[in-house]
Amino acid sequence: xxxxxxxxxxxxxxxxxxxxxxxxxxxxxAKNADFxxxxxxxxxxxxxKTGNAITGIFPFSIGEILxxxxxxxTPAALIWFLIHFFRSKGKRKTVFAKAILNILxxxxxxxLLFTLNCGINYNRYTFAETCGLEIRPSSKEELSSLCRxxxxxxxxxxxxxxxxxxxxxxxSFLSAGEQGDAARDAFNSLHEEYPLLSPGYSNPKxxxxxxxxxxxxxxxxxxxxxxxxxxxxxxxxxxxxxTMCHELSxxxxxxxxxxxxxxxxxxxxxxxxxxFQYSGYMLAFVYVNNALYSADAETASAIYGELCEGxxxxxxxNSDYWSQFESPMKEIANSVNNSYLKANGQEDGVKSYGRMxxxxxxxxxxxxxxxx
Numbered sequence: 001x002x003x004x005x006x007x008x009x010x011x012x013x014x015x016x017x018x019x020x021x022x023x024x025x026x027x028x029x030a031k032n033a034d035f036x037x038x039x040x041x042x043x044x045x046x047x048x049k050t051g052n053a054i055t056g057i058f059p060f061s062i063g064e065i066l067x068x069x070x071x072x073x074t075p076a077a078l079i080w081f082l083i084h085f086f087r088s089k090g091k092r093k094t095v096f097a098k099a100i101l102n103i104l105x106x107x108x109x110x111x112l113l114f115t116l117n118c119g120i121n122y123n124r125y126t127f128a129e130t131c132g133l134e135i136r137p138s139s140k141e142e143l144s145s146l147c148r149x150x151x152x153x154x155x156x157x158x159x160x161x162x163x164x165x166x167x168x169x170x171x172s173f174l175s176a177g178e179q180g181d182a183a184r185d186a187f188n189s190l191h192e193e194y195p196l197l198s199p200g201y202s203n204p205k206x207x208x209x210x211x212x213x214x215x216x217x218x219x220x221x222x223x224x225x226x227x228x229x230x231x232x233x234x235x236x237x238x239x240x241x242x243t244m245c246h247e248l249s250x251x252x253x254x255x256x257x258x259x260x261x262x263x264x265x266x267x268x269x270x271x272x273x274x275x276f277q278y279s280g281y282m283l284a285f286v287y288v289n290n291a292l293y294s295a296d297a298e299t300a301s302a303i304y305g306e307l308c309e310g311x312x313x314x315x316x317x318n319s320d321y322w323s324q325f326e327s328p329m330k331e332i333a334n335s336v337n338n339s340y341l342k343a344n345g346q347e348d349g350v351k352s353y354g355r356m357x358x359x360x361x362x363x364x365x366x367x368x369x370x371x372x
Contacts, residue, residue, distance in 0.1 A: 004022065008194055016105040016108060016109060017061070017104060017105060017108050017109065019109050019112040019139065019144025020107075020111060020112070023108070023111045023112040023114075023115040023119075024338075026062055026112075026115050026116070027115055027119060027120070027338075030120040030122075035120075036120050036122075036123035036124040036125075037130075039120045039124075039367035040124045041253075042194075043196065044116075044120070044121060044199035044253050044318040047116065047117065047227075048117070048227050048252075049201065049251065051226070051227035051241070051338075052201050052227040052228070052251065053202070055226045055227055055228050056201075056202025056203070057203075060205065060208065061205040061206075061214060061223075061226075061228055061230050062209070062226045062228060062229060063223035064205075064207055064209065064230065066225075066226070072247060079360055081099055083094075085099075086128075093183075101286050113224065113225055114225070117225065117227065118222070118224040118253075119224075121253045121255045122255045124253070126252065127196075127254060127263065127359070128358075128359060128362060130196055131194055131196065133359060133362040133366065133370040134362050134366075135358050135359070135362050136362075138293050138358075139294055140292075140299075141222035141366075142289065142365075143291060143357075143361070144292055144296065144299050144300075144303065145364075146297075146360060146361055146364045146371045147285070147288045147289055147292050147300065148220055148303050149364065150281055150285040150289075151285060151289055151303050151304075152320065154278070154281050154282065154285060154308075154311045155279045155306075157274060157278040157309050158278065158314075159173065160274040160310050160312070161238075161275055161278050166313075167310065167313050168313055168314055169236075169237055169278070169310070169314045171237040171240065171275060172273075172274070173275065175195040177206075180203030180205070180206075180244065180274060181270075181271045182241070182271060182275075183203065183241065183244040183245055183267070183271075183276070184203050185246060185271070185272070186245060187199065187201070187245065187267050189271070190217065190267045190270050194266070195246075195265065196252075196266075197249075197252055201251055201252065204230070204231045204244040204247050204248055205228055205229065205230050205231065206218075206231055206233040207231060207232055207233065210232040210233050210235075211234045212327050214232060214234050214235065214321075215325050217234045217322070217325060219231070219235055219239065219243045220243040220244070220247040221247070222247050224251035228251075229244070229247035229248050229249065229251045230247065231243050231244050235318075236314070236317055237275075238275075238278060238282055238316045238318070239279060239282070239283070239318065240279065241271075241273070241275055241276040242264050242265065242268055242280055242282070245263070245264035245267040245276075246264035247260075248264070249264055249267075250266070258355040258358075258359065259359070260354045261287075261356045262356050262359040262360065262363075264280070265281075265284050265326070265356075265360070266280075266281045266363075268281075269281070282314070282315075284356075285354050286359055287357050287360070289303065
């Protein structure tokens with residue numbers, strides 16, 4: 001046993017294991033919202049802008065390439081290990097121990113990177129607190145008023161967007177890159193109204209294997225290891241702009257899903273593009289109408305019936321698109337996402353997406369107060 005331990009102690013990579021306690025200490029410190037907010041505003045901002053500037057040089061997703069390498073490389077590494085293990089007669093304990101040590105080192109580094117690049121940000125002050133939005137209980141009348149307002153906006157915007165031969169909305173952009181430029185410009189404009197949403201980040205990136213993402217019911221993902229906002233571009237066109245802005249919200253340090261949805265909505269609505277405005281209001285209407293349906297199904301159904309035929313066709317096309325991906329993979333992906341959200345302090349899990357309605361109501365009240 002002593003000789004076995006001596007064979008491991010000289011390994012230079014042992015110090016890498018210190019990444020694990022460092023990550024734990026930082027996560028414990030992040031329970032203090034003051035620390036988490038300071039970290040998000042200064043160290044994280046510097047880290048994310050630097051990292052994003054490097055990966056932003058490439059028009060494709062570095063994270064997607066790394067994931068492909070991981071998927072291919074993992075079984076290859078396992079085969080190599082097994083061959084090496086069975087050939088190392090008399091040294092198999094050492095070979096096995098070194099393999100475990102390597103896995104622990106990689107896991108420790110990844111945990112620290114995750115903590116630094118997004119984990120701490122889950123504990124910062126809420127967007128409502130830092131931007132002065134009043135979150136409070138709302139009446140059914142307020143909810144129905146907001147729902148009708150969103151429906152009216154959709155009816156006004158729908159004639160301004162392009163549609164295909166089936167009468168379904170299609171993007172007016174020539175490429176995903178051009179669409180990404182519009183998303184970046186929308187956020188740069190939003191910075192004037194909300195200074196915490198700092199400019200200076202690169203475009204979101206279209207995922208090459210977007211169809212695979214759809215099988216897992218994933219529309220977008222922020223990769224903290226590469227500081228990239230990745231977007232599924234196989235989905236119905238109307239939803240892509242809102243997804244782009246949602247993922248750019250994560251890149252700017254707002255990790256809670258309800259906040260990222262709301263910030264994405266704000267960016268879309270402030271965009272000069274009709275496509276983006278339409279996408280933002282489509283996202284908001286779904287959440288508000290669903291919330292209203294739970295409180296007053298008759299009124300919610302009546303307001304949905306007020307949507308013009310074009311809007312209803314777009315929602316129907318979206319339902320048709322996602323129905324083809326009904327499979328056990330959807331439930332697996334949903335379960336993983338739910339566990340991930342709870343692990344990062346969002347106790348409602350996937351239900352936290354619904355809290356976007358409170359933010360929409362707060363903004364709606366604020367706008368009404370300013371207009372009066």
